[in-house]
Amino acid sequence: MPDVYEDVIDSSRRGLFNWKELWRYQELFYFFSWRDIKIKYKQTALGFLWAVLQPLLMMLIFTLLLGRALNLPNQSLPYPVYVFSGLIIWNVFATGLTNAANSMVNNAMIIKKIYFPRLIIPVSSILVAVFDFAMAFVLFVLVLIYYQQPVAINAFVYWPASLLVSMLATLGLGCWLAALNVKYRDFRYVIPFLVQILFFVTPIIYPTSIIDYPYLQYVVASSPMYAAVEFFRFPLTSAMGNPTLVYISLTTNAVLLIIGIIYFRRTEDYFADLA
């Protein structure tokens, strides 16, 4: 036997994650995401186009209905670009969170029959949302060209940073909800509300500046996605919002990530018994 390795299973818990093991299972991350993407667009006539159409239609609706009704203060960005830039990064979170939170329950049959690091499931369901993002990003570039929107060179830093921040936000909350959902199915019903509330709290369709009360601004900034949205728009507007608000959002993000990962780790061993 060439690569004999010893494996010990016992009742005590060891560390946070077994990184070596996660690395050994790297292909499974890919296969889970690949499967989910395939299934998502199987038997659809438009296929991957849906990933593009969804944010496009949302942008049109918000532009037609809200763009006029809200009577927004003059922005440096055309409203459609403003909305689209918010939506595209928001969708990583919204789709990713919904997928991740339901992923454990949806894959219960697999969890009960085969062992692999459980973290693979929520993480790969987030990667599906990133795939959709990549598709929609192509359209986003076209929209930018159409509106002749100048983009600062720092986009190469801020856009990846924004994507990373939103993935971490999704991972933290997603893992937490996924683990809770295994134990209490109530969370299945909580998730859509949570996503909806955060959508209105995060400045996607309106700028934070229209909020007059500073305290309310802090509440808004506690959305884990606030920083990601600000980062994403920064290369377009060259004006970052109040840095305090960005720090608040990043802190919320970090706290949620730690809670989510630890809770997930503490309960993952028992998923097969509960699912």
Add this chain to the structure above:
Amino acid sequence: MQPVLEVHNISKRFRISHQTGGYLSLRERMVHAFKFEKTSVEDFWALDNVSFEVNPGESVGIIGRNGAGKSTLLKVLSKITPPTKGKIISRGRVASLLEVGTGFHPELTGRENVYFNGSLLGMKRREIDLKFDEIVDFSGVEKFLDTPLKHYSSGMQLRLAFAVAAFLEPEILIIDEVLAVGDAEFQKKCIGKMEDVSKSGRTILFVSHNMGAVENLCSRAILLNQGSIVKNDVVSAVIRQYQAMFYSAENNLYTDNRTDHTEEAFFRSIEVNTTGNQPSVKLEIKCQLVSTRHHKTGFVAFDISNSMGITIMQAIPVQNPFLSYSAVPQTIKVEIVLPPLIPDSYRISAWFGSHNTETICWIKEVVGFEIDQSPTPGRNFPHSHNNGFIIPASSLKP
């Protein structure tokens, strides 16, 4: 030589909460937090201090009745659920097949499912690429590789699933009754494949009800009962003990006085008696069916299995539903004309359902009867399971 698998004092506890069924809901949790009464939680030890070792290249069978802890043991060994106490040391790659076709998705094509399932079972992508043609060959579904799985027959799905598993190359292979399904020819193919695996020096742990398959495949067996090891010895000795423990003749009456039934109906009692002599023995089954709440109209069926755990026949007295809900217990009397069976201990499972696939209750192997005479008059030579279970009447034509 170091053992490839060391199991030290493994115990597994399940908490059975009497009020909640399945998963908890938050509301229940909150309600209980404000009530002073305690939820009645009962500890159930599915495994109790189990220890054994397996040497490289050995094939070990794990046998026991339903609920003996076999499946829990496999789940603990395959890391699906952690043990409450104890320690397991494994040396080598472990692959477990607790089900064939785990993760198969109806929307994906055969090819896609092979890749996903193979990866789940721990194969590398490169490995699957290399073995892909062999896998497809073994499964015999090459024509449908790019068809979504939902258009496959269940037999084809099973073939494909087993084919993927058959090409796993772990040092330790853990298999749960996956052979209980599929047609006879395919089962033979699978057993053959597993024999190849064990001959190639890999270790197999095999759980089954089918004593025949265990005897064929394994050199050693472990008998579990109520979570503990009863016997760990060469396979023939363990099977003998199993048969002695669970197939005694004195077991012709079953009664169930529990009051916490969750099924819509249950059998309160089942009594069996045989009358007549070989080769025309009649079996009389008398049972009492109690409805706990309204249910669909249904009918009964009885499975008869032999001491190897193989179901050899099924008696369905009436093909159409005839038993509807009744507030009082209903007595059912059935007479079964037995075929000329070889001497053995036989077990009966009673089933009640509204449709062939809709089970209301099913109580497995709780009563039995003994056949001690040969169906062939005057025969003293003992019968063997290897030559079948039924001796049909036959004669030379003049």
